[in-house]
Amino acid sequence: MAKWGEGDPRWIVEERADSHNVNNWHWKEVDANKWSEKKLKELLEGMVVEDGPYQFELQKDLKVNGESMASNRKNKLIAYWDYSLELKFKLKHKGNEVESKGTIKCPNFSQENDPDEWDLTSTKYDKDEHYDAEGLKFIKAKAHPVMRDKMEEYGKLLRSDFAASVCQVTAANTPTKSAQSITTNMKKVELNKPVEAKKSTTTKTSGSQIKTKKLLLKETFMCTVAEVYNVFIDKQRVNAWTRGAMQSYNPDKNGEFVLFGGVVTGSFVELEQDKKIVMKWRLRHWPAAHFSTASMAFEQTDKGAKMTLEQSGVPESDIERTKQGWKEFYWNPIKFTFGFGITV
Structure with missing residues (x-):
């Protein structure tokens, strides 16, 4: 047994008036x-690529949709x-001084994808087919690689600069997604405009006919199958990833659950x-009285725990x-x- 004051300092508990999270042993987010929006604008807006007769420039109107977070659990940064992403660009042909405009979109800018998997799609506004073909060929060959480098740099900075600042978070900084905010966001998801689906089936519920469809999702977690399975079974873990938005949870056969203020x-x-x-x-x-059937199957792979969700009756x-x-x-929280995502 270690003597008083010795041993792993992360296990030393102190009574502190400021409630500081000593050595960041507890979860912070x-x-x-x-x-991220500011950093992406710094990296991408105004970017210029010149080669041969072309000059490419990204404009200062970057549109960013999505989310980013950094967390610290047991002194482990994530x-x-x-x-x-959506950006507008100008493309100038130096020889004839012709200038055209266009848009570059990337719908899957995520740390889960490798840089060469980020889909960069360029479209131009002018109608000159020949110029479009040559100009877009230049953008794909010369501008896209530079953009990927800038986007990759963002990921490195998020880990090295921003995520490292999580270590400085104190009890005065409340977690971003509390139970109340998650419940509120779940309600927003409920109210989104419906998207029509195809290849539906019909389910009869309480005398009424409901058109339903089957959902198939796959997700990989950087952990063992046992660890991710317990995330859905252990009540303390469920309470953690729902940020306290677990009203009831009985993980036994026929056991019921209520999450996110009754939304689920x-x-x-x-x-x-x-x-x-x-x-x-x-x-x-x-x-x-209409319920879907959601089945989660777990499989261990060399990349982590693969989960396949099949949900019928949606x-x-x-x-x-x-x-x-x-x-x-579910998956992101x-x-x-x-720490089943990317670690720094």
Whole structure:
């Protein structure tokens, strides 16, 4: 046994008047959205690429949609971002002084994708087909690689500069996503405009016909199958990744659960240790008494724990909204909270 004052300093508990999180042993999370938008603008806006007869320049009107966060748990830093980007550009041909404008979009700028997997798509406004072909060829060959380098630099800075600042967070800085904010955001997801789905089936609920569709999602967590399975079974872990938005949770067969202020409710149908979880699952605004069947299957791979979610009985008009909800309120918070995403 270590003597008083010796041993791993992370285990030394101090009574502090300022409630400081000593050595950052407890979970902390910081919203990186404002920092990220500013940094991406610094890196991308005004970027110029010149080669041969062409001069390419990104304009100062970057549009950023998505989220980024940094967290610290047990002194382990984690950075995460998932954005879609849209920028306008000018392309000038020096020989004839012709200048055209266009847009570059990247819908999958995320740390989960490698730089060469970020989809950069360029379109131009002018109608000169030959000039379009040559100009866009130049943009793809010369401008896109420079943009990827800048975007990759953002990821490095998020980890080295911003995420490192998480170590300085004190109790005075409250976590970004509290139970109240998550519940509020879940309500916003409920109210989003429905997206029509195809290849639907019809389910009869309480005498009414409901068109439904099947949802298939796959997600990889950087951990073991046992660890991610327990995230859905252990009540303390569930309370952690829902940020306290767990009203009730009974992880046994036929046990019921209520999450996010009642936005999500259901019950467990089947539990197979480290292999499968089957639930009856619904969103509050769905037709009364209508439940989908959500089945999670777990598989260990060389990249981590792979989870496949098959969900049948999702109302046709709610398929995209439900897909968004799984990612925003399940997968991402789990990765943030337990370090099952990217580590710095």
